[in-house]
Amino acid sequence: MTALPQERRIVTAIPGPKSQELQARRTAAVAQGVGSVLPVFTARAGGGIIEDVDGNRLIDFGSGIAVTSVGASAEAVVRRAAAQLADFTHTCFMVTPYEGYVEVAEALAELTPGDHAKKSALFNSGAEAVENAVKVARAHTKRQAVVVFDHGYHGRTNLTMALTSKNMPYKHGFGPFAPEVYRVPVAYGYRWPTGPQNAGPEAAAQAIDQITKQVGPDNVAAIIIEPLLGEGGFIEPAKGFLPAIRDFAAANGIVFVADEIQSGFCRTGQWFACEDEGIVPDLITTAKGIAGGLPLAAVTGRAEIMDAAHAGGLGGTYGGNPVACAGALGAIETMRDLDLNARAKAIEVTMKARLTAMAEKFEVIGDVRGRGAMIAIELVKDRTTKEPAPEATAALAKACHQEGLLVLTCGTYGNVLRFLPPLVIGEDLLNEGLDIIEQAFARI
Incomplete structure (x- = not known):
């Protein structure tokens, strides 16, 4: 220990x-x-x-x-990261690749929900992961609109500030924000007007109605939600809400993105919070708990969606840094062993x-x-x-x-x-x- x-x-x-x-x-x-x-x-x-x-x-x-x-x-994180530090700190995966990046992608394909073929791309931070999930969804659907939810938090970059619902301290004075972002209700059981027992179906119906009337399902590239909302107050969407939104996305060719940056990697007692109601997302974004404190993030999802972006369209100088990848493999080892x-x-x-x-x-x-x-x-x-x-x-x-x-x-x-x-x-x-x-x- x-x-x-x-x-x-x-x-x-x-x-x-x-x-x-x-x-x-x-x-x-x-x-x-x-x-x-x-x-x-x-x-x-x-x-x-x-x-x-x-x-x-x-x-x-x-x-x-x-x-x-x-x-x-954590012993495994320190051991693996130290060994990698001694070998090399960086080559840039986009210049000369290395096995650690591939190993992390393989682990994510195994751990994330669903038994379909999956691929991943690695980044530095949660906000980068969310931003790249939007890029992938837009490339795949050839659509532009992105739907997010009340009380959601997705990051501090320009696009992810637009996706985030809270003004202070995240957005105040930093606009204008990225366009084509639409916000709809979430099933916040404790504060739902007709009580928590009605929140799931009523909030889902309201959200779907707003998307249908105000945006048009055929214009929506992605619906992004935290399966357990973090910064907004640890809101667990009332039962039935997530499956209804997931089904609506699937019926309309919309990429369903689970933002598991705060809730992923054993935090909720499952590898990922969306497993609680059997949700299988098209794309899942991870960061925070992935690498024991080293900066790493990922977008993992259906292979045919992840492959929609053209070669060179995804990446970044430090994305999937070899030391961070070693840390992630150590963190996953620890999660399994303990x-x-x-x-x-x-x-x-x-x-x-x-x-x-x-x-x-x-x-x-x-x-x-x-x-x-x-x-x-x-x-x-x-x-x-x-x-x-x-x-x-x-x-x-x-x-x-x-x-x-x-x-x-x-x-x-x-x-x-x-x-x-x-x-x-x-x-x-x-x-x-x-x-x-x-x-x-x-x-x-």
Whole structure:
């Protein structure tokens, strides 16, 4: 696992003096637009712990935003990446290829849903993967329009900002955005007007109606959705919604793209979240958890769709970097060896039981949701009106940070605490983190 002791330790204020010194240097040298959730500077990380430069050890409920699912220094990732570093750091796959890229593509063909022939192209980031999925879909269909959903998040490039639904902080002041993007409703069960039991069919009917009337199915190249919406608030689309949208896409020759960048690679207790309702996407985008913290992303899909782009039409200087590919093979090895799907399900059982009990004690918790180790609580000022409580959410996150627990917030309304512990976190650390959350609620 990791040589880093798996125990929380607080020896200074959070952030401590060394972190504060580094923060002063950062303020002088780093662009203000790059934010940080918590200005403690990391010295080491592994398992379920982040150790800062002052010697504090924090429990990690963020995994670098669902990236270090296998831990931040997983043995297989380090071993394979180090061996590759010693051989060569780069040739550019588009100049002289190498086996690691091919091995990752083969692994993705095996792991992603569906038994059809598949091919992949590798990139650097989730946004690049989504952008290239759109390119492939447009090349295949000879159509232009792209349909996305309320509360969706797909990245920070110009096209993926257009696909993303949240203005602040992602889009504000950065327009104009790419055209031919259309947004339709999603089945957000907790906030659906007629209740969660009706959300799936009603939202699907509304979305399909809007696409049909406003865009025209024959003009749609791709429908892109996160099978479990991340940044929008860990929204699990109500049952029946995804299959209805998938069927509509298939009936109209539309490429159905599952954005599994945050939800993929064992995060939800399955290799991919779309497996929950048996969805087989035409294309699937992956990044974050794919390579144990090294920058890598992929578009994987039906071979005949992936081959629609002309030779030279896909690529990038660093896409599928050999060290990142080695890291990915190490991460996949770790996921298999430790059965991290089973571990994610065990984390869900522990977290949901504890958080549901907290919801009975604290009125501010409106909803407990998510799957696997992708769990969230939505905070509200009033359970009847469901008015969002972003101030309470920020205060709770701050209280957890001061006690040495790293948590993240999200949600269109800024009122969701999201929990993304590394899948290798120990049960004792997991429960200690939940204790800190419960104590923070009691104080606030």
